[in-house]
Amino acid sequence: xxxxxxxxxxxxxxxxKTGKIIRKTRKRLxxxxxxxxxxxxxxxxxxxxxxxxxxxxxxxxxxxxxxxxATNRSVYDFWSLDAPEDEDxxxxxxxxxxxxxxxxxxxxxxxxxxxxxxxxxxxxxxxxLTSAEVxxxxxxxxxxxFINNSGGNVTIEEAGIYVICLDSxxxxxxFCIVRExxxxxxxxxxxxxxxxxxxxxxx
Numbered sequence: 001x002x003x004x005x006x007x008x009x010x011x012x013x014x015x016x017k018t019g020k021i022i023r024k025t026r027k028r029l030x031x032x033x034x035x036x037x038x039x040x041x042x043x044x045x046x047x048x049x050x051x052x053x054x055x056x057x058x059x060x061x062x063x064x065x066x067x068x069x070a071t072n073r074s075v076y077d078f079w080s081l082d083a084p085e086d087e088d089x090x091x092x093x094x095x096x097x098x099x100x101x102x103x104x105x106x107x108x109x110x111x112x113x114x115x116x117x118x119x120x121x122x123x124x125x126x127x128x129l130t131s132a133e134v135x136x137x138x139x140x141x142x143x144x145x146f147i148n149n150s151g152g153n154v155t156i157e158e159a160g161i162y163v164i165c166l167d168s169x170x171x172x173x174x175f176c177i178v179r180e181x182x183x184x185x186x187x188x189x190x191x192x193x194x195x196x197x198x199x200x201x202x203x
Contacts, residue, residue: 007033008198009159009180016147016192023185027198030180032160034105035059037177040079040165043068058165060173061107067168077172080164081142085125088114090162090174092144092195094121098157098181105179108160112146121146121154121187141198148187156185159195 007030013023039058047053053070060066070078083091088111096119097109114123129141142161148154161178178197187193 004202006030006200006202007178008196008200009182010196010198011156011159011182011185012194012196013185013187014192014194016190022191025183025185027196030178030197032101032178032180034101034176034179035103036106036175040068040163040175040177043165044070044078046070055168058173058175059104059106060175061162062174063106066173068165068173069168071166071168077164077166081161082126082128083123086114086123088123090164091123091126092142092197093123093160093162094146094156094182094193094195095158095160096155098184101179101181105176107162107176108158108179110158112154112156116149118150118152119154120150121193122149136202138201139198140200141196143194143196145192145194146187147192148189151189153189154187156182156187156193158182161197 008027009030010027011025043056047070055067055069057065058068095108095111099109113120124145127143131140159180159182162174167173
């Protein structure tokens with residue numbers, strides 16, 4: 001068996017009040033790391049200890065190339081993912097477009113906004129299952145619920161992971177590292193869609 005790093009995806013729709021499961025997709029292997037994932041990883045590694053790293057050009061969610069480098073001042077704002085409740089600029093995010101995933105995707109094609117108006121979902125806080133040995137693997141799971149209080153149906157077609165990083169001018173930027181097609185998942189008013197991403201390594 002070869003060593004590997006994989007990402008798995010699962011979506012569960014429940015009744016918000018009772019917690020009853022309405023629909024649960026199978027846990028499946030993602031094929032959705034986009035170029036920003038490796039570019040930001042390169043940024044964290046491509047430097048000599050205790051020195052600023054090389055500048056790497058990375059495209060943010062606004063389709064603008066940003067210069068990013070590892071520095072002492074960027075330690076608290078690099079790969080930040082744990083967005084709080086009602087924050088839809090980073091963390092796990094969802095959208096409504098089913099265009100095929102491309103290596104160069106820099107955002108969800110049509111993100112669903114946080115809120116309670118028509119077509120919106122209420123973004124909840126993340127839950128983490130810390131890195132640990134699970135059977136023959138080591139897993140880290142990140143989960144985020146999306147509550148529909150819009151008064152109508154909201155359809156999810158895509159999900160992704162956005163992270164925050166400081167650029168070389170000390171300005172916070174947002175980068176998409178994962179974009180995954182979910183299939184058509186309709187979330188009715190009064191239901192919650194919970195997205196699970198599981199990072200897995202195997203030796």
